[in-house]
């Protein structure tokens with residue numbers, strides 16, 4: 001069943017169009033994450049779903065009902081914000097019960113739901129405390145608990161973990177993953193800047209840029225088969241290396257000459273009409289390997305070595321203007337600054353994009 005349907009959704013602030021016609025179907029119970037650079041419209045889209053922003057054009061349906069003109073409180077949604085927005089003078093229990101009291105639920109039902117949510121989020125020992133006597137992570141769990149108590153059809157999260165320190169982020173992320181498993185009928189939409197949150201929580205990721213969708217897909221689908229250069233560079237960290245290339249032969253395989261002069265044959269089919277065109281060759285930092293043979297993709301001098309323990313990052317400058325090529329080696333790599341190194345990669349993991357940035361693999 002469809003949890004949420006967006007049909008040609010648009011948003012303008014005066015003469016400025018910020019959302020340009022979004023079409024998206026989200027299944028009931030699905031966990032969808034919106035990612036994209038700052039200002040691409042993630043929050044605006046989420047706030048339109050919540051009913052906190054007016055929809056300029058298009059139609060929005062929640063569980064089959066058109067909700068364009070339905071007020072937020074009647075949409076069956078609950079939202080968790082970056083700032084927890086708890087009532088400071090109310091206990092954890094009362095914060096969680098508040099919405100249900102307003103909705104005139106019975107005392108027994110309120111108690112049942114608050115205790116069930118507290119149990120789910122390990123908040124039972126804190127029910128009598130005020131928010132100021134809780135850690136940031138606990139406060140955010142109260143905000144999540146309050147949302148759970150509303151029994152929403154759609155659960156919206158707007159960067160809920162960004163005020164937490166690194167360790168708490170991880171712990172709370174895992175809580176949210178468990179929660180989504182327990183609430184398997186509840187549709188969840190989550191906005192984040194954090195790649196790890198997107199990759200680990202999402203059933204599907206929606207990559208947005210400048211108010212439109214670049215690609216929608218399962219996390220590993222976007223990682224392995226980015227439809228275009230934008231997605232290729234946005235998903236994955238450090239970002240995919242991109243080297244200018246010229247296509248020199250087409251067919252079942254494609255030959256390209258990379259900036260720097262090396263010719264490479266790729267297992268990617270192209271039409272004869274592509275011959276002679278410029279293209280962008282892509283390889284992820286973690287897919288590069290050092291080789292001593294003549295069968296290499298490119299070679300360069302290492303300008304910076306960052307040893308992080310679990311991985312070593314090598315920066316190679318001079319191949320692409322103003323942008324280092326980055327190689328991510330497992331463990332502690334025996335490569336030093338100033339070394340001249342040849343790199344290779346598994347052919348199945350190479351990417352090629354046309355002049356408009358569309359992947360030839362797609």
Ligand SMILES: Nc1ncnc2c1ncn2[C@@H]1O[C@H](COP(=O)(O)OP(=O)(O)OP(=O)(O)O)[C@@H](O)[C@H]1O
Nearest residue numbers: 013016018036037038039040041042043044045193
């Ligand atoms: N009230 C407003 N009036 C005019 N423009 C606005 C208004 N609110 C947002 N915008 C613009 O709409 C665009 C999308 O903003 P939005 O906050 O949705 O982006 P975002 O992707 O959530 O960004 P971030 O990741 O920085 O939070 C931005 O260009 C922003 O400047």
